[in-house]
Amino acid sequence: MSSSIASSSSSSSSSSKKEKKISLKTSDGEVFEVEEPVAMQLEIVRSFFADNEDVTEQTVMPLPNVSTAAMHGILEYCRAHEEFRRRMPEAAPEEEVRAFEAGYVDRKSNEELKEMILAANYLNISKLLDFLTGVAAKRIENKSVEYVRAFFGVENDFTPEEEANLRREYEWAFEGVDED
Amino acid sequence: MAVTPKNPKIPVTSIDDDEGDRLSSLPEPIIHYIFSFLETIDVTRASAVSRKWRNLWVSMPYLKFDIHTIWSKPLERWSIHTVIDKFKDFVNWVLMCQNGSIDIEKFRLRCLNFSDDDHTLQRWLSVVARRNVRQLDLELISHTPIQLPQCLVTCQSLVSLKLNFEDKHCVVKLPMYPGFSSLKSLDLKMIEFSDSNLLGNFISSCPVIENVNVEFCIFGDSKSLEISSTSLKNLIVDSSDMRDPNCDGLANCEVKIACPSLVAFKFLTSSTWKFSFQDLNSLKDASVDIYFHPEHGTAEEYHCAMIKILEGLHNVQLLTLSSGFLRFLDLAVAKPEGFSTSFYNLKSLSVRVLVHWYNQVEPLINLLNLSPNLEALTILIDWVEWSECWEIPEEVTCSANHLKSVHLLDFGGSENELELVRFLLKKGQVLEKLSITWLRGTEYRRKIIREIKRFPTSSSHVAFSFFVSRKNTPHLLFRL
Structure with a gap:
């Protein structure tokens, strides 16, 4: 279910010099190789690498509270935002961000949404957490x-x-x- | 509009099997957080969910009442008077029953200001002021002037105040005495000021104010709007789109800004062009969108006004300009002594350009020459039906010594646009990135891309990116 944005951002990396990747291991044992700027949006990852001097590029950071399914959702969001940032550092195209976000949650069931809220909370991605809790509120409104x-x-x-x-x-x- | 789940996996009626430790049952702080987004009626209704939730609403520090959405399709059920009465009743009941010792983080009210002799609104405001409200957000429809009650003015907890009159301008009587000692953000929309000095004095009297946003307001027949504040960091004055055709917002009054801490400044207007800027030494990000109306002044006057504005903004790092600017900047080319300001700090420039005339493009090049440290250039291409075909003469110079990134938006691939791209590729010695967002419906994109790729580049490596038209989910088409 990878979006065009996620796939294009990974293909674009091949044209530049080799990008640094960070390995993240989910609760069910799957290891995700994530581009550094994307992984650094996860506050828990950022502080792990900032606070531990003995970690190397080979270090695989375990994330026992995040399932593989939730991780796919989280990365789709973070990659899209990294792509926005890269494309237009001078002015974020707000309407595009909103259009992406609307399409992004439309496909998620309530159960998937809650799982992502828990993951975003654990990974400490405040922007995503704000967005997802707002969506949850919309779903129970009235x-x-x-x-x-x-x-x-x-x-x-x-x-x-x-x-x-x-x-x-x-x-x-x-x-x-x-x-x- | 509520987002409805397309594919709900949880059974809506039964939740009792195998749910000893549901993976996704949310912890209480998150549930509270979700409820902070909701209308108070939803929080009240949730008291019937379970015993634990029964009194959740009593201590909820976010109160939101919206007469338009509190019940679905109310007017199919009740008369308008009944709806208003029920709404008042509900707000009164919540304010009465809530735990008064809990401070109100946010009070949002969207309703009608009832009749002249109805003091309901004043009463509610005095209750929330007493409960140390921090953010107040009022969206009202009122046919009579509104006065902010004194308890609100003296309320020391108030950090953010929003006043919006949705459909109809309303006179707001701002206090003449000092107050709002903690106010940091002020948002005013669709307000009529009998005298613009009132607003200026009011802003100056707020000791810690940082953000001011004034949208679609009327300033009557005032001669000037003067905003001076030592604490103000962000200022937006938008009178570009006056919904009432009979009023013209700033109505040609002179705008004077003197704010030494101002960092970001955005001005959109079609009704004045008299500006005077002082002490904008902290300013980093400026956006000015002015429509020069032919009836308001001569080209010569506009030219002087524009130079004055640009001189006032010479320190900025980010600058966004409307095409109205470039129309008059070309006069500066004819009289170079008239404009000598350089933008040494400017890193990012965003301009709207009518590409159908060279006399819109020439001032752009001129502006680039005045910005020796520019790194990013964004060009929004404006369109008219007819276009003359021009070429940039060979002898034209362009100092783009630091220009790394160029983005063209609404690119249609016309000869003029291609000429501009050719020029920028030729002059951009350190250019790293050329991005193009297509105009909707542009044909022969592959052919245009081939043509662009054939242009000689001065920089050793330029990465080209092409993006589909705006207002869509972004989608990268090709990377060359």
Whole structure:
């Protein structure tokens, strides 16, 4: 599912001198070779390499909290942003960034989205975390209680009476929600 | 518009099987963070999700009320009066029941300013001021002037204030006495000032103000707008697109800017060209988009105005100019003594150019010659139907000693554009990168690319990149 952006940025690297790569190992053991400027968008990686003097180019950094699937999503985003930065250092093409981001999350299910939020949180990529949590908010906006429960995977621990009372008390809050 | 999941993998109704340790159940701080983006009604509704969430909304420091989206299709259900009453009721109830000891991080309100004798808005503002609100974002429709209540002016926690009157300009009475002691950001949109001195005085009186954004505001028949502040870092004044055709924003008043800490400055206007800049020694990034209206002045006057503006901006590192500028810069070529300012610090220049006349391109070359340290040049190509075909004479010089990157946007591959590319490739001795973003619908792209590749280059290595038209998901077509 690699996008045109991700693939073009890797092909472009062949034309310049050999780019430095950083190896990142996900929870399920897959090793990703990531171009340095892309990997450095992951704050946890940046500080790992900044703080440890004994790491070399051969060091494989383990990321036990990130699955391979989430890593693909994270890298797609970071590579696209690196490509934007490289193309137009003087002025970020905002509408293009927005168009990319919209297309990028459109393809993600709720479950994939949450997995990426956890990964972005762990890897400490604040820009991506802000963006993804904003998307999550959009998805539950004006939705029914049942939808929100399912979205977060929260168990309903109210007794039926309690819930009925609560809904009666806050009746107006339950008027006019969107279809799930 | 809500983003709907295309391919939801979680079953919406049942979540109880094998979910002992769901990989993706989100930790509480993240859930709170997600809720901070939501309207207060959504947070309130979430109290029925589970016991743990029951009182989440009571301590939520982000309050957002929007009468337009609080219920879906409200006017199919209720009359407008009922909707307004229900909305007021809801806001009142939340402010009453929330834990008053929790400071409000952000209060966003989008509603109508009710009738003349209705003090609801003032009351809400006094409640949030008492709860140490930090960011206040008001989007209102009002037919009567609005006065900021004193409790807000003296509110020491307020860091950011946004006032936007969506459809109709509204008179806002700014306070005459000092206040807003912590205010850093001020956003004003669609506001009518009876006297532009009010705004100038107001900005000067905010001791720590850093960002000011004034969009589509009317300054009445004032003669000048004077903004002077020692703390101001970012300033945007945009009166380019006045939605009301009967008003012209700055209305030809003189704009005086004296801000020694100003770093970024953006000015868009079609209604004035009288500027005076003082003490802009920290300025790094300037963007000026001025439309010179033929009725407002003579070419000679515009030429002088433009020179004055450029002289005021001579320290900048990033400069963005509209094509209106280049139209009058060519007069400087005829009278070289009239313009001698150099842009020694300028690293990045972005200009909009009408390529159909050489007298738009000549001033661009002139500008390059005045910018000896320029590294990046972005040219937005403007189009008109008809075009004369020109060539840049052989004897024209261009000092592009540091120019590394050239980007042409909306490139259609006409003879004139190719001539400009040929010239830049010939003069750019250290050019590393030439990027072209195609104009939508440009044909024969391969042929154009072949032609560009055949141009002689002075630099030993130029990387060419071609990008598809803007307003699309970016997509790299070729790399040569």
